[in-house]
Amino acid sequence: MEKVLDIQNLCATFSIQKKDYEVLHDISFSVNRNETVCVVGESGCGKSVTTLCVMQLLPGNGKIKSGSIYLNGTDLTKLSKKEVRKFRGKKMGMIFQEPMTALNPLLTIGYQLRENIMNHRGVNKSEANKLALEYLEKVGIANPDKRLKQYPFQLSGGLRQRILIAMVLSAQPDLLIADEPTTALDVTIQKQVLSLLNDLKKEMNAAILFITHDLGVVAEIADRVVVLYAGRKVEEGTTKQIFKNPLHPYTIGLMKAVPNVDLDEFVIQPIPGTFPNITEKIEGCRFNPRCPHANTCKKCFEEAPQMLEVEPGHYVACHLSK
Amino acid sequence: MKRYIVKRLGMIVILLLGLTFIVFSSLYFAPGDPAEIAAGVSATAEEVEQMRVYLGLDQPFFVQYGNYLAGLLHGDLGTSLITRQPILDELLVRLPNTLNLAVASMILACLVGIPLGIVAAIKKDTWIDNLLTTVSLFGISIPNFWLGSILIIVFCVQLKIFPTGGMSEPFWTAKGFMQVFLPSLSLGLQVAASFMRIGRSSMLDVLQSDYIRTARSKGLKERIVILIHALKNAMIPILTQMGTSFGGLLGGAMVTEQVFAINGIGSYLINAINQRNYYAVQSTVLVIAFMFVIVNLIVDLLYCVIDPRIRYD
Known part of the structure; x- marks a missing residue:
């Protein structure tokens, strides 16, 4: 192994x-x-x-x-x-204990996901956006389009944790x-x-x-x-x-x-x-x-x-x- | 948002109304007689009395106050007792100089104070942090009239780099920059020091938060963690400080304008007080207060630009 x-x-x-x-x-x-x-x-x-x-x-x-x-x-x-x-x-990616505070309150979900994808997968912004949508779907988030434009304070704890998981996974x-x-x-x-x-x-x-x-x-x-x-x-x-x-x-x-x-x-x-x-x-x-x-x-x-x-x-x- | 702005403007009107009452009554009850000043030193008792009737000073308090308010509603800030010119005209000539000085000082304070605050926070508990914190303590403690005089002695009289005073051009022109540099340094240093201290403490707060740890765990460059993830969050307390500092700048401008011989509303106010030019004093205070509340309204609106959680609905 x-x-x-x-x-x-x-x-x-x-x-x-x-x-x-x-x-x-x-x-x-x-x-x-x-x-x-x-x-x-x-x-x-x-x-x-x-x-x-x-x-x-x-x-x-x-x-x-x-x-x-x-x-x-x-x-x-x-x-x-x-x-x-x-x-x-x-x-190595890490998911933290507190989904309520683990996302930056002043940046959109989309920005925080794209940032990670662009940084680690070497893609441009529009491709990063596509991948972000894909990963949000993968972790079972409905309306990923809408979520990308939202800020963390507009989402529940469970959603935020899924988003953090998606974010970590998106860098593979x-x-x-x-x-x-x-x-x-x-x-x-x-x-x-x-x-x-x-x-x-x-x-x-x-x-x-x-x-x-x-x-x-x-x-x-x-x-x-x-x-x-x-x-x-x-x-x-x-x-x-x-x-x-x-x-x-x-x-x-x-x-x-x-x-x-x-x-x-x-x-x-x-x-x-x-x-x-x-x-x-x-x-x-x-x-x-x-x-x-x-x-x-x-x-x-x-x-x-x-x-x-x-x-x-x-x-x-x-x-x-x- | 629109409703909020309208509400705030309404509150500003009430605030300024209260202010006119306080300023008007404190000058009304202050010792000294505007009629005597307006009539001149050599005037006889009858001439003073005529002047009193002419200025409406024989009327009861509330009638006088009402007349003053009625004038304000028509954009009439009164007539100077000394020059017999409309006060509004005299202020409009001087206002650009004062705003030029205040804005230049604010820019200088932001450019110096905020970056140093960030550096101090990143280098917490190192010699850099200790040095900056100590220097900022000096910055806050040094009185600006003293600093202004020292700057003039060193840079204008001894080294002859900058002009000793006066202001004729805005700060973004070469000449205007040379004219405004020392006054804005002497006026803005205290504000810069306060920005540094606020910036340091709010940055330290933010750097300990979970989302900064998340940002680092994503493998972001430290520069991006600081400038994108931390600074935006740390700006909110700094913005509040900017609003209140602006009032301090307008107040401090009175002294600085005197020291650097700048023809602004600060030195106008000082002269008006010295000459017991009552109407000029009350109108200038009103204008300064008006600028202060407008700046703070702008600051409150800027909060929603930075922080999506703040919505004024």
Whole structure:
């Protein structure tokens, strides 16, 4: 299988008041062509930071400390700002969480689409317009002619998200990054956007890196799942492996926290404790303060667990998983 | 849109009406006697009294005010007590000079202030930003009469590059440019500094927004991100500042015109106050206020040109 995105041993830091704090530690995973990989975890676990590292769009106080990000074999971390820009949009496109604010309010939809198409496909304005119409139709927008002349404020959130998807796809990127693209949408629209992404993946043979905290969304869209906790990868496997046989106590906790109507007792079991602040220092396994099994094992407090392959393609970082 | 403009013009009429009342009554109750001034220093008591009747100053307050308003409706701004010329004619001679100075200062302030504000925002927290922010603080603090005098001493008296004063041609001619350069520099510097500060902060705001991140994620050149995606959004607060600054320019013009010996309505107003030329004072204030509200109306209309979300329906 062809690896479109290959992240290796990625470490990233944020500086807060001149002190560096590690937000990503030794993250490795890859996304293949025609595959959707979901990165899941709580808010603050480093999901979005991972995508911003790939796009090389970290805010001013964030930086990649070590590791490599290969896109079609090119290490993005080694490129200059100018060189990275040639990859953005063209080779990797990103759909953001907030469709309401992700489009420029003072420019027409048509302008924002054409700009991307002309920039990456080397066509003139009238051809760009044709392609823009084509892509708007592809993402299921009725009256594309009319939409091109409109401004973002005249459209609903669902429409705007479709337009953003159309915009990203119009440059034909190999990698599509979607950072919680459905979180700000209501459930019916969410469903439509997800099946749209699924169809488009098959049609365009792209790789999708999908960020979400919603396991329902994961079940619907993912081929493989990467679970992050406090900036570390704790488990990785196919969607089936993760849902049928979750091994890390955190993944198990996440699964239990999803309400299950089939069970007689309709309860949500939250994971006890709170998510650690990035300024907090935790020895051993980062999950130990919240882990139900940690008090039976001394090692959890002393040593960070290594990634182990427990079955083909299923990895977990837990001392107790053996 | 048309309805909005008509409504705004109606409001301007009410505003100016209120203004005439305030200016008229403050001069009415101010110490001093216009009749004495009009009759001249050597006039006898009877002559002053005759002048008072002639000018209608023996009438009750509201009759006088009513006469004044009636005159305004006919485009009559009154007669100068000193020169006995219609004030409107005297103002029309001077108005082009003042507008020339104000517009030149505004252009200078935009050309200097806005680009520097953008640069400061892009280079936030670097030495360039610190330098520009500090310089702008000086720019805002330096009084324009002082700056004007210094500029004259250095560039006109010592270096003999620019003429020391006067204004005869509009700023887009070569001669007019030389004449207006120093006055507009001394008048426009403060405004430029305020544009820089507003421009910097609104640009910083915009640069953090999601749509700028989207623009960058599309792989656009940074120049295009700044000039097309960010600047248009950042212009709205700057435009507001332009409207209010215009009033400051007209006010500041009084001092600058004095310093650079420009025959404009600012120096006309100062002279009128010194000579207690009451009618000239009230009419000039009215004209200045009128220009200010019209400029701000234009600014409000420009908002809809920039921002499609703003519609006055």
